[in-house]
Amino acid sequence: MTDRYAVIGHPIAHSKSPLIHGLFAQATGQDMRYDLIDAGAEPGGFARALAAFRAAGGRGMNVTLPFKLEALAAADVASADARLAGAANALRFEGEHVQAQNFDGLGLVRDIEVNLALPLAGRHVLLLGAGGATRGALLPLARAGVARIHIANRTAAKAEALVAELAPHMRDCALSGGGLDALAPGEVFDLVLNATSASLDGATPPVPAHAFAPGAMAYDMVYGRGLTPFLRLAQQAGVARLADGVGMLVEQAAEAFAWWRGMRPDTREALARLAGEGVIEHRPGRGYFAPSPTASDIADLYELHRRLTHWALDAAPAPALRVAEAPSPADLRLEILYATIAAAAGADILTRAHRRVMLQLRPIRAVEREVQPADLEQIARQERLLATGRVAELRAEVDAYHDGRRLAAPAVFAVMRRSGQSIERI
Ligand code: NAP
Secondary structure, eight states: OOOEEEEESSSOOTTOHHHHHHHHHHHTTEEEEEEEEEEOOOOOOOOOHHHHHHHHEEEEEEEEEEHHHHHHHOOOOEEEHHHHHTTEEEEEEEEEEEEEEEOHHHHHHHHHIIIIOOTTTOOOEEEEEOOOHHHHHHHHHTTTTTTTEEEEESSHHHHHHHHHHHHHGSSSSSSEEEEEEEOTTTEEEEEEEOOOSGGGGGOOOOOGGGGEEEEEEEESSSSSSSSHHHHHHHHTOOOOEEEEEEHHHHHHHHHHHHHSSSSSOOHHHHHHHHHHHSSSSSEETTTSSSOOOOOOHHHHHHHHHHHHHHHHHHSGGGOOOOSSSSOSSSHHHHHHHHHHHHHHHOOHHHHHHHHHHHHHHHHHHHHHHHHHHHHHHHHHHHHHHHHHHOOOHHHHHHHHHHHHHHHHHHHHHHHHOOOOHHHHOO
């Protein structure tokens, strides 16, 4: 009989877990089915979906945001990693029992040690963030023999509380914590791990360049197309060993699979297959990454940017529109222009969405300049129209700009593919 598994979350449509577990099942000859379950945003949605899945004969689940805490609470047996993380990312159903595990930290350790070939014993680690991902990583890192971990968090008190709670469980690993701005100037780390969700906002935790030891690795648990803002910051600080969290995702999936099925799939084979299908990208000597943008991603980004600008223009009262800053290099001028439009709409969420898209577009525009010169005249025209509140004409200019960029996307992408350096910049 086919055994049933699933990943549960909200939203969940983007999840790569069904694909990854499908590859594992195929490679190990397991008769299993793996579904996506969106438990929605309503209170009680997780408990209802869990009960329904168990009633239908489900054997186990992966759990992702925002249900990791509820998953732990639903279990009557939990591993030490899940208890200390305060969250579960995998469940197994055995008769009446719900068992909970948290494999995120173990997946991280395996990705770093096996896929990225960085032995962790004796290392000094800077861990950015003090949320669930950090909690889940601490014990597995200590077990791997890390000598020291310093937790730096935006809210210093959260890092300090985490240190007080978990230091007694850290074996021989020294644990300290504080604010992001309180790193001592002489302190250097072999591994800097970003476990904040800052990249999702297009933001970067402010890590000083001196924090990276020579030969250090920068690792972002978040992944998206191309380098995250944190990885770009590390690259600008001269760090050559960069990795995002795609490998961690595959490794934690393999741990869950082994827990459910009693056999661990070969993740190298799965990673190579995922790379072959373009789901992830293999950078020789560097590991596996979320893929660089494709031509259609670039076109989609411009389409998104155009829509955001239209919404902002519709929402902003015309007299409020003005160019706030003095003209500067072309890219910056354009960003200031669009940021001004979004900010004038007075909707924080729109401003944040705009900032994120602009951050993604910034390195693409650097490549665009190799394909076509930045159209300074058009930028100047848009600035004038904005300054005088001529919204209808400005909208037409915005459309012309974005249509031009979308048409140029295949050429931009071709340049990016040809030049490894350009892709690294993304
Ligand atoms: P969380 O519990 O919500 O914690 C978020 C952390 O990020 C907090 O420490 C928060 O600081 C910090 N933060 C948020 N925005 C920031 C900003 N703009 N600047 C500086 N710090 C900021 O989230 P989580 O569960 O720990 O997850 C963190 C990330 O890891 C998520 O993006 C998640 O997708 C990723 N993750 C990846 C994998 C994988 O398999 N690759 C697995 C697990 C998690 P404050 O305390 O000051 O608010």
